[in-house]
Amino acid sequence: MRYHELGSSGIQVSKMGLGTWAIGGGPAWGGDLDEQVCIDTIKEAINVGINMIDTAPGYNFGNSERIVGKALKEVPRDKVVLVTKCGVIWGGEGGVYEGKGTPWNMVGDRRLYKLLTPESIRKEVEMSLKRLGTDYIDLYMTHWPSVPPFETPIAETVGELNRLKEEGKIRAIGAANVNIEQIEEYVANGELDLVQGKYNVLSRDIEKDLLPICRQHKITMQAYSPLEQGLLTGAIPRDFVPGPGDARSNKPLWQPDVRPKVHDMLDQFKPIADKYNCSIAALNLAWIMCQGDEVNLLSGATTPDQVDMNVVAADVVLEPEDIQKMNELAAAVLK
Numbered sequence: 001m002r003y004h005e006l007g008s009s010g011i012q013v014s015k016m017g018l019g020t021w022a023i024g025g026g027p028a029w030g031g032d033l034d035e036q037v038c039i040d041t042i043k044e045a046i047n048v049g050i051n052m053i054d055t056a057p058g059y060n061f062g063n064s065e066r067i068v069g070k071a072l073k074e075v076p077r078d079k080v081v082l083v084t085k086c087g088v089i090w091g092g093e094g095g096v097y098e099g100k101g102t103p104w105n106m107v108g109d110r111r112l113y114k115l116l117t118p119e120s121i122r123k124e125v126e127m128s129l130k131r132l133g134t135d136y137i138d139l140y141m142t143h144w145p146s147v148p149p150f151e152t153p154i155a156e157t158v159g160e161l162n163r164l165k166e167e168g169k170i171r172a173i174g175a176a177n178v179n180i181e182q183i184e185e186y187v188a189n190g191e192l193d194l195v196q197g198k199y200n201v202l203s204r205d206i207e208k209d210l211l212p213i214c215r216q217h218k219i220t221m222q223a224y225s226p227l228e229q230g231l232l233t234g235a236i237p238r239d240f241v242p243g244p245g246d247a248r249s250n251k252p253l254w255q256p257d258v259r260p261k262v263h264d265m266l267d268q269f270k271p272i273a274d275k276y277n278c279s280i281a282a283l284n285l286a287w288i289m290c291q292g293d294e295v296n297l298l299s300g301a302t303t304p305d306q307v308d309m310n311v312v313a314a315d316v317v318l319e320p321e322d323i324q325k326m327n328e329l330a331a332a333v334l335k
């Protein structure tokens with residue numbers, strides 16, 4: 001495993017983190033998983049050198065955090081860089097429901113709301129600490145920006161995060177799903193050590209804006225959904241269709257008109273994966289890790305075997321001509 005500094009925090013993190021959205025289960029991921037397998041998955045990640053574990057209250061209404069908390073009981077706390085988030089709440093305490101009916105903000109029959117007031121953050125951090133069974137969070141991240149009519153100025157949100165840092169409840173600050181202007185505001189009000197955004201060989205938006213600004217401010221850029229929620233593993237059958245309410249059902253790359261092109265691309269990735277003696281999943285993860293020193297990735301896995309398969313990517317260094325070939329094949333899907 002390779003390690004690097006998380007932003008300017010002084011905290012060393014593995015180049016690959018473990019994401020636990022799917023481990024939280026619930027309607028967005030087709031139901032709950034075997035809890036012991038989930039705990040074993042987290043422990044296996046730590047075992048193979050992945051020290052960064054990412055969760056969020058919004059991952060099935062606290063269930064992912066609860067499972068991460070159980071796994072944490074079985075490993076030394078200081079071996080883990082624990083990441084959780086604020087700003088996505090439930091339970092009728094205000095905030096904005098973006099009623100587009102997407103699986104993201106409507107999970108089963110329950111709604112998620114966006115809210116980033118200092119008071120709400122303070123309540124959230126206490127609930128997360130309780131569910132996680134710890135007295136500090138290594139990196140605390142805003143999950144989504146707040147939006148009108150409950151929009152909180154970033155200075156106020158960061159002010160509260162800075163206070164939590166002074167109190168020792170959190171060690172570093174991150175922001176997910178933010179744009180350049182929002183990043184500049186975070187930086188103007190405190191130290192921002194991590195930005196999370198979607199990034200994979202077929203989702204390249206961050207290359208234009210977020211990646212350069214993260215480089216400029218020495219912020220770690222962390223790729224989420226690096227395997228497009230499983231599609232880029234090559235393990236999804238061509239005829240698999242995510243059910244209604246599944247978090248993958250509304251994603252552009254999962255739509256029936258695009259899917260055949262993605263599968264054709266993966267077929268052409270296979271000889272490249274064979275050259276490096278790795279799976280197609282590991283090849284796609286390696287492609288992300290080869291995009292720069294400040295690029296980190298969060299790999300979602302739900303079994304110890306998936307962790308073992310994916311961690312191989314940390315040791316795969318792709319030759320420039322193979323990266324170029326993958327870029328060309330990906331461009332053909334996107335045109």
Ligand SMILES: NC(=O)c1ccc[n+]([C@@H]2O[C@H](COP(=O)([O-])OP(=O)(O)OC[C@H]3O[C@@H](n4cnc5c(N)ncnc54)[C@H](OP(=O)(O)O)[C@@H]3O)[C@@H](O)[C@H]2O)c1
Pocket residue numbers: 018019020021022054055143176177196223224225226227228229230231233235281298299300301302305306307309310
């Ligand atoms: N900040 C945000 O807004 C945000 C948004 C999305 C994600 N995230 C974070 O980023 C993490 C990673 O993203 P993600 O979970 O969306 O997507 P991902 O890592 O692209 O895909 C994860 C899924 O791929 C499948 N998979 C992984 N490795 C596999 C392998 N070797 N063979 C076969 N299947 C494999 C598993 O599906 P099955 O479980 O079906 O086997 C797994 O749940 C999340 O867990 C979460 O922590 C953050």
